[in-house]
Amino acid sequence: MSIPFNLSKLPIYDHCFSADRTHVAVTQDKDVAIYNLSNPKSPQLVTTLKHHDKPVTALDISADGKIVTCSQDRNALVWTPQPNKTYKETLVLLRINRAATCVRWSPNGAKFAVGSSARVISVCYFEDENDWWISKHIKRPIKSTILSLDWHENNVLLSCGSTDGHLRVFSAYIKGVDSKPLGTIWGERLPFQTLCLDVNLNSWVQDVKFSPDYQFVAGVGHDSSVYIIYPGTGELEVAEVVRVKTSHLPFTSLLFANNSKLICAGYDCHPVVFEGNQAGWIETYSVDDPKKKTAKNVENQSALNMFRQMDLKGSTETKSSNLLTIHQNTITSLRPFQYDANGLIRFSSSGNDGKVVVFEV
Secondary structure: OOEEEEEEOOOOOOOOOOEEEEEEEEOOOOOOEEEEOOOOOOOEEEEEEOOOOOEEEEEEEEEOOEEEEEEEOOOOEEEEEHHHHHHHEEEEEOOOOOOOEEEEEOOOOEEEEEEEEOOOOOEEEOOOOOOEEEEEEEEOOOOOEHHHHHHHEOOOOEEEEEEEEEEEEEOOOEEEEEEOOOOOOOOOOOOOOOOEEEOOOOOOOOEEEEOOOOOEEEEEEOOOOOOOEEEOOOOOEEEEEEEEOOOOOOEEEEEEEEEEEEEEOOOOOOOOEEEEEEEEEEEEEEEEOOHHHHOOOOOOHHHHHHHHHHHHOOOOOOOOOOOOOOOOOEEEEEEEEEEEOOEEEEEEEEEOOEEEEEEEO
């Protein structure tokens, strides 16, 4: 079962639901539109956030409802909800000279990270003295554009994927903001910018996610492969890199349903599910699989259309240009939607066709 929402005539580069899943924020060129989805058949536009000068590339919503957006205009904004259902924007000092490409709140909402084409990650936090958001940069050894980010549950470790082909895990510990983290499989001492994992996948890393138990990490490459990386016990040691080659077009986003199941989607316009463990992963099934659908033939057509087809194609046969999937263009982002005791049971997707769709795993 799936629930599609036709929200925009423009591509949706990113989307995010509110904590209660009644509202969704989506990118619309230079703006961010917020919709009330209480009535699935008739989404209501609540408000539009306008301040960026160039297309908004990513957004995220914190646990307490604050929205952060980043844009090709090299800026990020934090939007704080007000009692009158409006939002107050606060500019963030990113200190970058290239487009911002991705953004993620830490689980506790105390800070967020912004990836950019400036080959840096800006870790941003609020400074009470000056009443603004400032940032510290993670620079080395990043050599190209950051495409994706994901936080560990301890609010300190940060995984990233970039166009230099590397998947990395850094420490984003901010003294005075974070409590001292306990030791994990990723490391014991974690001062800011500590490199905990660095794996060269020889492919653009389009998206990256920690596993639900935070013991390993997964990424999708522009080579149409899925990579699952298990860290070793030593410093920067890698125990296993599992690569799953596919015949699909490249994936752009992924998320975990549980520790043994992950979901990927991208240019094929439908989600694909992979299952496995450290011994190996395999592709198991597709969600909204076009191979299980048949095109609807147009039985009744006007005489004018019949002659038009004869003139253009030499045949009266009409073929629809619509894909056999709900999404009619590239899926740009996957987000978790609903969990039960066994893990994720529903997830949402956005696409370049202007749709947001809620799927069942």
